[in-house]
Amino acid sequence: NAGVMQNPRHLVRRRGQEARLRCSPVKGHSHVYWYRQLPEEGLKFMVYLQKENIIDESGMPKERFSAEFPKEGPSILRIQQVVRGDSAAYFCASSLNLRGFASSSTDTQYFGPGTRLTVL
C-alpha cells in the first residue's frame, strides 16, 4: 500500500536551469495538490489538479511555474529558469475526494516526502 511518492528527493540546479518535480499519488487517488515550504515556514498552497485538468492554480507564480497531471503517469511540477528564491521543499499531496466535501475522511490529503530543491 504505497503512499504518495515524490522524486527526486533532492534536486540541485544552477540559476537559469529547469527543475522537474514528480509526484505519484496514492493508488486510486485522482486529486493532487502541490505545496511549497520555505525554511522555517508553513506550507503554501500552489496548485490543485485532477486528471488532465488544472482546477485551481491561484497559489502558483504566474511565470516560470507550470503543473500537469496527465491521464497516465505522475503529476509534474515544472519550474523554468530557476532562481535562488525557488529554493524550497516542494510537497505533493493526494486525496480520494469522492464527493468533494472538505470534512469527509475521503478528502484527507496525504503528503509525500517532498523534493528539496536547491538553486545555486
Add this chain to the structure above:
Amino acid sequence: QQQVKQSPQSLIVQKGGISIINCAYENTAFDYFPWYQQFPGKGPALLIAIRPDVSEKKEGRFTISFNKSAKQFSLHIMDSQPGDSATYFCAASITIQGAQKLVFGQGTRLTINP
C-alpha cells in the same frame, strides 16, 4: 483573511507534561481544521482533525479544542513523550470548486525533554 496564525513558534516541554499549541483564523468560511505532524526530512502527516460543529475531539493523547465564536483552536498533547518532538502545523481548509485548499499556520517546533 486567508491566514492562520499559530503560536508559539517553539515549545519545550518536559516528558509527561502537556503540550499546548494555539491557532487563530479569520475566515469563517473555513470548514475543516486538521493538525499535521512533521519530522525533519519528512512530509507532513495528518494527526487529528475537527469540523466547526464540534467543540472538542480526542484521539489517544491528542485533543483538539475548538472555539468557533473566538475563531480559535488548539492542540493538546497529554503525557508528552520524546517521540512527540516534531514540528506541528495547524491548518484550515475551504472547499472551492471541489478543491480542499489547506491554509497552514507557521508551525511550532516542539521539543520534549526526557
